[in-house]
Amino acid sequence: MYRIVIFGNGGFGHEVMASIRAAHEGVADKPTVVFANDAGSDGAITADQISRDDRVIIAVGDSALRKSLSQRLSGSAHSHCDPTFFSGHDVEIGEGAVFCAHTMVTCRAAIGKQFQANIYSYVAHDCTIGDYVTFAPRVNCNGNVTIGDGAYIGTGAILKQGVSVGEGATIGMGAVVTKDVPAGETWVGNPAKALSAKR
Numbered sequence: 001m002y003r004i005v006i007f008g009n010g011g012f013g014h015e016v017m018a019s020i021r022a023a024h025e026g027v028a029d030k031p032t033v034v035f036a037n038d039a040g041s042d043g044a045i046t047a048d049q050i051s052r053d054d055r056v057i058i059a060v061g062d063s064a065l066r067k068s069l070s071q072r073l074s075g076s077a078h079s080h081c082d083p084t085f086f087s088g089h090d091v092e093i094g095e096g097a098v099f100c101a102h103t104m105v106t107c108r109a110a111i112g113k114q115f116q117a118n119i120y121s122y123v124a125h126d127c128t129i130g131d132y133v134t135f136a137p138r139v140n141c142n143g144n145v146t147i148g149d150g151a152y153i154g155t156g157a158i159l160k161q162g163v164s165v166g167e168g169a170t171i172g173m174g175a176v177v178t179k180d181v182p183a184g185e186t187w188v189g190n191p192a193k194a195l196s197a198k199r
Contacts, residue, residue: 002031004078005054007069009035009044012118013059019082019100031055050075057098058114063132063150063168066114070096077113094131112149130167148183 004020006013013035024030036056040046050056055078060066070077077096081087085099088106094113104122105111111123112131121139123129130149135141140158148167153159156174165171166183175192186195 001029003051003054004031004033005036005045005050005056005075006033006059007036007047007050007056007073008059009037009042010059012061012116015100015119016057016059016080016098020080023080023083047073052076056096058096059098061116061134061136061152063134063152066116066134067132067150070114118155124161136173 006016017033020033035044036047036050037044038047050073052074054075056073056075057078057080058066058069060069079093079095079097081099082101084101086104090108091105092110094111094115096114097111098116100117100119102120103117106124108125109123109127111129112133114132115129117135118137120137121135123141124143126144127141129147132150133147134152136153136155138156139153142159142161144162145159146164148165150168151165153171154173154175157171158176160178163177163180165181168184169181170186171177171181171192172186172188175188176190177187177192181187187193188195
C-alpha cells in the first residue's frame, strides 16, 4: 500500500489530513498518512525520509515556499480533492492541487500546479489560474477571471467576472475586486484598491 506524505503539519496540514481520512472512510486498504517538515518535529518525518514512491501533498499556504518545496522534494506531487469537491466538464487541473471541503470548479477552467482552494471556495467558468495560487476560505472567483502565478486571494474575497489578478499579487480578506490588479500589488477593501492608494 502506498504512503501519503503531508508536508506541513500546521493548521492547514491537519485540515488536509481530516479530508484524506474522510476520502478513505470505509476503504479496506487505506494508505498510510504521515506528516513531514524540515525539522522532523512533532512526530513528523523529514524531507530526506520521503521516498520516490510516496505521494506528497504540500500543505503550505505561502506560494513561494510551496514552489521551493515542490522543486526539491522527492516523491510524486499528489493532488487531493475532498469528497465534497465538485468539478464540471472541460476542467484542467495541474499536479499537486488541493481542493478542501465544499470547493468547486464549475466548467471550462484551467488551473495550474500546486493550487490550493480552502473550504467553500469556488472557481467559475472559463477561468485561468496560474501555478502556486492560494485561495483562503470562501473565495468567490467568478467567470472569465485570470490569476497569475503565486497570487494569494484572502478569505471571503470576491473577484468580479472578467478581472485579472497579476502574478504575485495579494488580495485582502473580504476585498471586492472590480478592476484588474497589477502584478505584485496588494489590494484591499470594497471596492478593492491598492493598499498604498488613498481610500
